[in-house]
Amino acid sequence: MSTAVVVAGGRSTRFGEADKAVADLAGTPMIRRVADRLAGVVDALVVNCREEQVSAVRAALDGYPLDTAFAVDDDPDEGPMAGIRTGLRAVEDEYAFVVACDMPFVEPDVVRYLFERATGRDGGEAGADGETRTRSYDAAVPRLDDEWFQTTHAVYRAAAMADACDAALERGERRVVAPLFELDYVVVDEPAIRARGSLDTFENVNTREEFAAAEERLA
Numbered sequence: 746m747s748t749a750v751v752v753a754g755g756r757s758t759r760f761g762e763a764d765k766a767v768a769d770l771a772g773t774p775m776i777r778r779v780a781d782r783l784a785g786v787v788d789a790l791v792v793n794c795r796e797e798q799v800s801a802v803r804a805a806l807d808g809y810p811l812d813t814a815f816a817v818d819d820d821p822d823e824g825p826m827a828g829i830r831t832g833l834r835a836v837e838d839e840y841a842f843v844v845a846c847d848m849p850f851v852e853p854d855v856v857r858y859l860f861e862r863a864t865g866r867d868g869g870e871a872g873a874d875g876e877t878r879t880r881s882y883d884a885a886v887p888r889l890d891d892e893w894f895q896t897t898h899a900v901y902r903a904a905a906m907a908d909a910c911d912a913a914l915e916r917g918e919r920r921v922v923a924p925l926f927e928l929d930y931v932v933v934d935e936p937a938i939r940a941r942g943s944l945d946t947f948e949n950v951n952t953r954e955e956f957a958a959a960e961e962r963l964a
């Protein structure tokens with residue numbers, strides 16, 4: 746059993762007036778595209794956002810097949826790490842995939858693989874004992890050649906990461922790698938990702954131009 750946490754509490758300032766999370770991207774709200782791509786991978790969804798976003802996000806997710814919970818930030822605008830913390834606190838499963846609401850091309854097979862790496866289960870059929878275990882980690886985080894850690898597209902042991910985020914926030918840290926570096930994490934490299942899906946999985950939509958480009962590809 747596993748959960749996806751979609752972090753959506755940002756202000757979309759580069760996007761403009763509207764909330765990009767629920768912006769209509771080629772006929773489907775962006776956050777719904779993200780959620781739809783995860784529906785075959787996880788059993789439950791947690792959406793982290795601000796209180797005033799809840800009704801619009803709920804409408805965007807109308808009819809969504811998975812159990813969906815909202816985890817609202819006590820203090821908004823504390824940054825993505827606070828949102829990740831709030832979302833992970835609402836997770837009931839041991840592991841959760843954390844993803845930003847603006848990654849509409851997220852690849853289900855890549856997400857599956859991140860779960861496999863984090864939990865230590867291999868990708869094959871479960872054996873007579875239920876599953877094959879190698880070694881588990883607190884996190885499985887992608888890192889492409891010459892790029893930074895994809896912390897908003899990673900699988901975490903929910904309680905461990907939430908605790909590490911709290912500690913990092915207490916220290917005044919804003920960078921999501923700060924709590925990550927406190928964890929026992931495994932880096933998932935570019936060849937491993939490429940073998941399972943397009944690198945578009947990491948594409949995030951920030952500006953109107955990027956939105957238009959994404960729309961063109963989806964049309």
Ligand SMILES: Nc1nc2c(ncn2[C@@H]2O[C@H](COP(=O)(O)OP(=O)(O)OP(=O)(O)O)[C@@H](O)[C@H]2O)c(=O)[nH]1
Pocket residue numbers: 752753754755756757758759760793794795818821822823824825827828829844845846847897949951
């Ligand atoms: N809960 C929460 N989430 C945030 C916050 N800031 C950003 N996020 C989320 O983190 C993810 C990545 O952030 P950005 O791409 O910078 O999104 P954004 O902050 O809404 O957009 P900009 O204002 O253009 O930076 C998105 O899913 C955002 O919704 C925040 O202060 N709180």
Ligand SMILES: [Mg+2]
Pocket residue numbers: 755
């Ligand atoms: Mg931002």
